[in-house]
Amino acid sequence: MDNNSDEFRNDILEGLRKPHQKSTPSKYLYDTVGSQLFEYITEQPEYxxxxxxxxxxxxxxxxxxxxxxxxxxxxxxxxxxxxxxxxxxxxxxxxxxxxxxxxxxxxxxxxxxxxxxxxxxxxxxxxxxxxxxxxxxxxxxxxxxxxxxxxxxxxxxxxxxxxxxxxxxxxxxxxxxxxxxxxxxxxxxxxxxxxxxxxEIQLIEPAYNDKAGYTSKFNLNLLNRINKELNSNFDLEKFDHYAFYNTEENRIEMHVRSRTDQNIVIPGNKEIFRIIAGETIHTENSYKxxxxxxxxxxxxxxxxxxxxxxxxxxxxxxxxxxxx
CATH class of the missing domain: 3.40.50.150 (Vaccinia Virus protein VP39)
Structure with a gap:
């Protein structure tokens, strides 16, 4: 495994282990597919x-x-x-x-x-x-x-x-x-x-929830990347894109939210990561x-x-x- 793959694996595992709020570093949203999806996002009327x-x-x-x-x-x-x-x-x-x-x-x-x-x-x-x-x-x-x-x-x-x-x-x-x-x-x-x-929140939130769904695809693509590169078992059909403006922190928060209780595994690691219905994985912030x-x-x-x-x-x- 090369250094980049090793870093990716370690960062994902560390984020899934967090007890109060699972998270992943936002830089991993931008693989080749993610970068292209982000270009589509920038062309949307809400953005x-x-x-x-x-x-x-x-x-x-x-x-x-x-x-x-x-x-x-x-x-x-x-x-x-x-x-x-x-x-x-x-x-x-x-x-x-x-x-x-x-x-x-x-x-x-x-x-x-x-x-x-x-x-x-x-x-x-x-x-x-x-x-x-x-x-x-x-x-x-x-x-x-x-x-x-x-x-x-x-x-x-x-x-x-x-x-x-x-x-x-x-x-x-x-x-x-x-x-x-x-x-x-x-x-x-x-x-x-x-x-x-x-x-105004009415201007900010729609920019991260475009009607065409590109931000949703961009966000969920991270789970697809984890599946491809780490052979994990995220079922994208069981997750939703979730983005909202946190007024206390002056930031947009992007999450993927689980629709059901499920168990996530990453081969080569003995842990089972339990995600309950409604729980989120925090994928990105955008501070204003x-x-x-x-x-x-x-x-x-x-x-x-x-x-x-x-x-x-x-x-x-x-x-x-x-x-x-």
Whole structure:
């Protein structure tokens, strides 16, 4: 068993052993199937974050790029389809002859398809996909630049983290994650992050319960993945997708909820995991932020807010951070 498979197995077992609330790390939702399903989610009418973030980029990309005076190397964490990033491509290539672009994504197959597509898009775009976790991916980008004799004094790295994905981290984990990014940045680099803002529950909850059912398929796909990779016995017909807004924590919680009493086993492990009717496995959080929380998170992570870009409804922020 390779290290990634071993880590997956151990994390799933640890989550199922929890006595009060079974859970799984949200990163495991994004295998190849999960990544494609998430792309479908972003296209649904209920899912406001993607279209709102796109509008912000469409309106403000020029201003954003002009505020970075040096030549830019672009690094994207969790690249997805790179649809949003193309607004930045256009603006960056107005000011420089060539753009080095490093999309980082743990889904190798999904990443390969995106890289192939982008390489044919623009001959001035030099694309190097990095199939890694985010921090190791940034380190690998730095190594590639160094090996190609690209002087770090001549450019600014712009690291982008779109889609309000920072909200999937627990607050302390978000701080630690940003600290790790900061440790791999120079003083002239920038970090651009999307934050979904606190707003009415009537807007937030439907975004995670789309009528077409893609979020449900996305959530339940994790059980399918556990079955395929660990030979477990989750019956997807006996689980429902369950997502709601926790007003005390200012977060969406995603769960899979059991319809019946059932026993789950993972071969090679002697334990039997009893799940009773109505019990849930907590699969993901999506925290919503306000201005004060964003500023505190930045300060505690070694950053300062350089610029704030928002939409006309103030539903979403793109925050440009620089090392403090």
């Amino acid at each position: 406001y974050p993607t279209r709102t973030e796109l509008k912000i980029l469409e309106k403000h990309s020029g201003e954003l790029i002009k505020s970075i005076t040096k030549e830019i190397v672009l690094i994207e964490l969790g690249s997805g389809s790179s649809k949003k990033t193309r607004y930045l491509f256009d603006e960056i290539l107005k000011k420089q002859e060539k753009l080095y672009y490093f999309p980082i994504d743990i889904s190798i197959n999904f990443l390969d398809s995106i890289v192939t597509n982008l390489e044919s898009l623009n001959e001035k775009l030099v694309v190097k996909g990095i199939p890694e976790d985010y921090i190791n991916g940034i380190k690998q980008c730095n190594s590639i630049l160094f090996e190609n004799n690209i002087s770090f004094d001549t450019f600014s790295r712009l690291i982008v983290f779109f889609g309000s994905s920072i909200g999937n981290f627990e607050p302390e984990d978000a701080r630690d994650f940003l600290k790790q990014i900061r440790l791999n940045m120079h003083d002239k680099d920038f970090l651009l992050i999307g934050f979904d803002l606190v707003k 932020y306000d201005k004060l929380k964003i500023e505190k998170l930045a300060a505690r992570s070694g950053f300062k807010v350089d610029k704030i870009f928002t939409d006309e409804n103030n539903w979403f922020n793109l925050i440009l951070l620089r090392p403090s």
